[in-house]
Amino acid sequence: MEGSVVRLPEIIALKKKYKAYLYLDEAHSIGAVGPSGRGVTELFNVSPADVDVMMGTFTKSFGAAGGYIAGKKDLVDYLRSHSHSAVYASAMSPAITEQVTRAMKCIMGQDGSMEGIRRIRQLAENTRYFRAKLKDMGFIIYGDDDSPVVPVLLYMPGKVVAFAREMLERRIGVVVVGFPATPITEARARFCLSASHTREILDQVLHHMNEVGDLLCLKFSRRKRSSWPEPCKGTNSEVDS
Template identity: 50%
Template structure:
């Protein structure tokens, strides 16, 4: 969520050295980064079996509801038996499950198109553009652990929508004195090539 990525190979090395357990939250990375869009483990080409508990959500990249926990059969059996969230929860509805499966197929390219990879590339482009423009306008853009404004950028956003949001941020930021970055306001012009986006729905 802060835009940073854990140095997973080093953490795995420490886990093995000290015989610790490793829990990895992929909620903001699954379906968004890595050569196969499978998150931080994929990004660093690590073995998923080196992570004891993998957790993620189906609400972001998959546009659905719920989440998952992956691990050894022993761990999953323990969670099914002891977890209050599982015991008192309800089963995932068929439409929700169908949405997740369809999204996974698109992201992995198993739907016969390159739409998934193109959307993920556009998401990265949108995120970089939005972040750079906010910096250019004098906003401090980093992981603050206090009050913050959180933006959810999507591949569906056009440059015009992003510019409209940035304009609104500039107006409000000026009124409440939030534009106090020491970076120079006149940074080089940010390019945004949306020529490949016409066929994205």
């Protein structure tokens, strides 16, 4: 919900100091964060061996279903024997397994193409661009600059439905989130960027965000605004006159 990236190096240092176990949830980072999509450990250039349990999902970057737990062999063997998800659930179907395998090969470049790394780089570019433009407009957003999950703060519960309806009228579907999924005073719209989003798509969304932000008074930031075009200004001679 926050679009934040864990301060992994500091947590690893605490883990080693106090001899604790570290469990890392990479549901939103595997295949999306890091120069080659290997997640938060790659982003911070730390060894995956310093993480005792790594959990992720196959439903996001891999476009499939299910998830995984990674760790030392003793841990994995124990979970296979005692975990309810392993003992009582059915195995993944061959089609889903093949989808995960193909997606991994694409990301790792083992399919003989550069498509995987191109998409990861495109996602990083889209993320930085979208976040920077929203900040320039005056919106308050949470999270790390490298996170493709972009929460735009609406704050007031009464504006949540109004924002969603205004965007839908502009043919843009948005996910809005409020209490109890967030604190009652921190309602938000939650954008999840994709490598498939073109610059034209992002600019179209940003244009309408600019309009709706002014209409509903959602630009709470005190930062200096950029020279982003005002929504009321047109380009034809009739409007300009």
